[in-house]
Amino acid sequence: MKILVPVKRVVDANVKVRVKADGSAVELANVKMAMNPFDEIAVEEAIRLKEAGKAEEIIVVSIGPQQAQETLRTALAMGADRAILVKTDEQTEPLGVAKVLKGVVDAEQPGLVILGKQAIDDDSNQTGQMLAALLGWAQGTFASKVVIDGDKAKVTREVDGGLQTVELKMPAIVTADLRLNQPRYASLPNIMKAKKKQLDEKSPADYGADVKPRLKVIKTEEPSGRKAGVKVKSVAELVDKLKNEAGVL
């Protein structure tokens, strides 16, 4: 079985993002970029399934600019076998990405697609679900455990009330939640080896998809700053403030 893992290049999770002065978007000039953290978890899960003998090949794919190659190289250094860069300079959106991914799935015929549950830049949490709909495949979203047994995948999902386990008939879509695993670091020898691994360059048109934006961002705002705290003189004053100002008691 092949496993396909889509990985997105996003602003590094440790960077404090700033909004452009004109409020049009987040500032990306000279900002450190990295693999979307949930996609690292998805890559790790695919590697673990391969190590457990449940898969033969892991293909990673990224839809984005030329620099998304670096993100793919990181996934190859972690242990993916082959990479595809679907090059575009458009700002990608979930529906366009899902359409490209459907084309990749049709061409590569994976038994499982593991995505991140959401990209930390747009927080859409839509791509996996849209891809499942376009393919007519079963989906297990917010996965915290994946067990493959023959042509079935048992996925434990993180839901509001606790954990829910669903059984999917494969081929299927899984989206990775935070507690699925702890991704490994790419070792230096593996980073060197990754340079020799196959990385193909394609365009959205090669997969019969267009990724032109369908949404228009009207405004981007930073969250309002936290108000300064105050020191209270007594427990009574604290209780009074909690009761009468904050309204939490």
Ligand code: AMP
């Ligand atoms: P989203 O629906 O935008 O929150 O993204 C959910 C997941 O879809 C991500 O964690 C990735 O696995 C995948 N994805 C989204 N955009 C891209 C992209 N441009 N290239 C590759 N994978 C993507």
